[in-house]
């Protein structure tokens with residue numbers, strides 16, 4: 001492994017983690033829900049557990065929102081509008 005940098009904490013990026021939002025402690029990516037985060041982790045516990053790359057996540061149907069948070073899947077426009085109005 002050549003990438004052993006400590007991920008930048010969400011708080012240091014000026015991002016507030018609210019509700020079910022979370023940050024991967026392994027790679028530092030942001031997730032809109034714990035479900036999306038679970039989807040981001042591939043492999044088996046204790047064996048080859050790892051983070052999926054953005055390309056792999058996109059291939060799985062995951063979506064990176066304009067707010068910088070990954071989602072497990074594309075959401076209906078009505079939900080996205082609610083986020084934009086927040």
Ligand SMILES: [Zn+2]
Pocket residue numbers: 024025026027028029040051052
């Ligand atoms: Zn990760």
